[in-house]
Amino acid sequence: MPLTICTWNINSVRIRLDIVRAAVETLRPDVLCLQETKCQDDKFPMNAIRDMGFPHIALNGQKGWHGVATFSRRPFQAVEKGDFCGKGDARHVAVTLAPEDALGKPLTVHNFYVPAGGDVPDPELNPKFAHKLAFLDEVTAWPPLTAAAADAGRHAVVVGDLNIAPLETDVWSHKQLLSVVSHTPIEVEKLNRFQASGPWVDVMRTFVPPQDKLFTWWSYRSPDYTANDRGRRLDHVWASESLAPAARAMTVLKDARGWDKPSDHVPVALTFG
């Protein structure tokens, strides 16, 4: 049985339950990782998620903003939550699935919501940008992650809204976004160091070559997201080298950006097996 993992920054899970259901019906994921749930754990719509076919739910939420959640058709062996930069922000949850599928080993799915970083790309002037850079340094050296990628006894993936578009073709205009937070050289360097610390394989780019544009986010601050296709690839799926060769298919559900009351991000689904 192949395994489909989906990641989506939902920008409030409670007001978008209908489109979560629509994405689940379209993509049929076995594991769904959401970011920006903006929901305390005790207010989470557990029954609605169970009714979508996910009896297993791991939450790391907080009131009002941030927040991640991972839903699964299959049980978890373990759940772990990272707290980076000592801020108590809800920006990570990891679940481990038992080796009951064609992949043959336990699989740990790390679901991340990296800080957006504010508007000014200078850590001296903008504490939110400084936090983003520090967060990336901390996850790069985080033992559970570096150990996971190198462990021959299990598979691992890192998914989520990493809030950085590393390649020139991950943004609509490389030149015009070089000093825009999400595509600055310092962020790209930090993200590349994080990726190399695994080593992790950028699985999305094994399906769409680096010379082709690939986006997962289109700003709300534009009346028409299709106009000139001014998107960015902020959402990522990285696989451990043990798992990457098993990637079979990818879907970036761009249609979801045009659904009623959309998130500004669209779901990305990867099938392994």
Add this chain to the structure above:
DNA sequence: ATGGTAGCCGCGCTA
């Protein structure tokens, strides 16, 4: 260090 839109701790903050 433009403004644009969206959501929640809602008339100010974060994205």
